Amino acid sequence: MNATFDSLTRNMTVARARHSATLLPDGHVLVAGGFVATSPATQSAELYDPSSSTWNATEDMADARSRHTATWLPSGKVLVVGGRSGSGLALATAELFDPVFAAWTAAGDLSVPRDSHTATLLADGRVLVTGGLSLGDGPDNPVEKSAEIYDPNTGTWSLIDHMSHARFGHTATLLADGTVIIAGGAGPRSDGVYTVTVEIYNPASGVWNNVNPMATPRGSHNAVLLLDGTVLVAGGLTLPVNTRHVTAESELFVPGMGRWIRTGHLNVPRGAAGFEACRLANGTVLVAGGRTATAELYDPQIGQWALTGSMAVSRSRPALTQLADGTVLVTGGENFSGAVASAEIYVP
Secondary structure (H helix, E strand, O other): OOOEEEOOOOOOOOOOEOOEEEEOOOOOEEEEOOEEOOEOOEOOEEEEEOOOOEEEEEOOOOOOEEOOEEEEOOOOOEEEEOOEOOOOOEOOEEEEEEOOOOEEEEEEEOOOOOEOOEEEEOOOOOEEEEOOEEEEEEOOEEEOOOEEEEEOOOOEEEEEOOOOOOOEOOEEEEOOOOOEEEEOOEOOOOOOOEEOOEEEEEOOOOEEEEEOOOOOOEEOOEEEEOOOOOEEEEOOEOOOOOOOOEOOOEEEEEOOOOEEEEEOOOOOOOOOOOOEEEEOOOOOEEEEOOOEOOEEEEEOOOOEEEEEOOOOOOEEOOEEEEOOOOOEEEEOOEEOOEEOOOEEEEEO
């Protein structure tokens, strides 16, 4: 079968972008929050049932939020963290969704309000949250270099040593050895100056270490752990400072060597308006969206990108979720018509 998008999947109950989408243990997908037509953030959440291709609204979150993170926990619950409120301010609140009861409960407050941050599930079940936009480290610096950890066993947040660099729009990827690599982003003054800097957090020692920089400055890019343990970083905004200046360059971080290697270029530069990526079951990587309906696949065996079937509509800031059967659910996003309610399935 040729790879294709199925445009017949039913629409979500709410048109949204900059939302989260999380695969649950029973195969359903939880979609929460996001930017909607009437507000920069919504409390609404809904569940996708892949067996019937239907959407059903579930209980609202306590807080309206977009640009938040959602992390599946080993308990089966989903931790939603921070984000931007309906009034445009960074949030310090966190919530847990319990799929058994289809209900939300409070999960304590972050030490620092933040949006456009990262959240990474660690090997021991805790969640590392880094950077983002907030109060920053001074009156002229709205970008955070702070980091904190959520412990689901105690339901508490704890600040840890901060990163070397303030950053938002960066990526955080769990490596095979349990450490977390943080790459790129913008900061410290939210002025669109993108960085090549990279650092690694060791949860066992609680120590940050700077490592070799990337070849290309970038933010709002994507990073995916490949089956061989290397990290693919692709696309993103780059220098000189210009919201339309995006890159098609990709590179690989090789943990055993601690260095970056250039790899194939994307066919379409992506990053100015948000694109998404996910690793497929066969080890290839799918990217889609970013002011375009196009999508492409990275083949790590040959280090090259190839265009694949296009989406039915152009999408910026959608969400990609790999389903239990290996297909990929693409939800929402925005285009020149505003927030998008449609969803479609990519069949590898």
